[in-house]
Amino acid sequence: MFVIYVLIYILLIAVFLFNLYLVIKFFEYLYCAKIKHQAPLVASSGVSRRMVVEQIAKYYNKSKNICEIGSGFGGLARAIAKQTNANVYALENMPFSAFVSKICDCLSGGQNNHTVWCDAFEYLDKTNKKFDVAIAYLEPKTTRMILKYKNKIDVLISLDFEIKGLKATRIIDVSKDGYTIYKKIKYPHQLFVYEF
Ligand SMILES: C[S@@+](CC[C@H](N)C(=O)[O-])C[C@H]1O[C@@H](n2cnc3c(N)ncnc32)[C@H](O)[C@@H]1O
Incomplete structure (x- = not known):
């Protein structure tokens, strides 16, 4: 049971970090495009x-x-x-x-x-x-x-x-x-x- 709790805990932290990454990336994109008027981050193919x-x-x-x-x-x-x-x-x-x-x-x-x-x-x-x-x-x-x-x-x-x-x-x-x-x-x- 303890192992399952630890795994759930790690999964929640991973989901939290991934969401944080998406939110920061989104705001950086908006800042580039709408405030600095520079090319925002779009990765090359x-x-x-x-x-x-x-x-x-x-x-x-x-x-x-x-x-x-x-x-x-x-x-x-x-x-x-x-x-x-x-x-x-x-x-x-x-x-x-x-x-x-x-x-x-x-x-x-x-x-x-x-x-x-x-x-x-x-x-x-x-x-x-x-x-x-x-x-x-x-x-x-x-x-x-x-x-x-x-x-x-x-x-x-x-x-x-x-x-x-x-x-x-x-x-x-x-x-x-x-x-x-x-x-x-x-x-x-x-x-x-x-x-x-
Ligand atoms: C279209 S993305 C290209 C990303 C990367 N070169 C690639 O090929 O995947 C343009 C990037 O240039 C950055 N950028 C735009 N103007 C810049 C400047 N004056 N100095 C440094 N970085 C700049 C943006 O923040 C963005 O990350």
């Missing part, structure tokens, strides 16, 4: 992630520093870190997302992935690092802001959002995998690779 990893392996495998601008829970940054020796910096400004990302970093045991809780643009303003590749899955206006950092970033891989007026070096079509809806507009899954 598995296929897009694989394509990003492939692009890096094929064209940028000598990279030393890679950053992800707006990394959410850091899944994409960790997938890249696993396949390369580069230091991968996951830049995320939402505290809960950055916290979850840091925990997942520790659990993954990787030595080359680093979650940084910061506004990615303030970080890029201050850092002396140069990034061989930056990855972004944001929204059109914020993606364009990355152009300001061309002196610190050699290549930008933007998921789904192109920079209007700038010719991409490569466009990889992942649209069979679906699309992102942002402000009621559908953006097919594509990678836009810009070599600066």
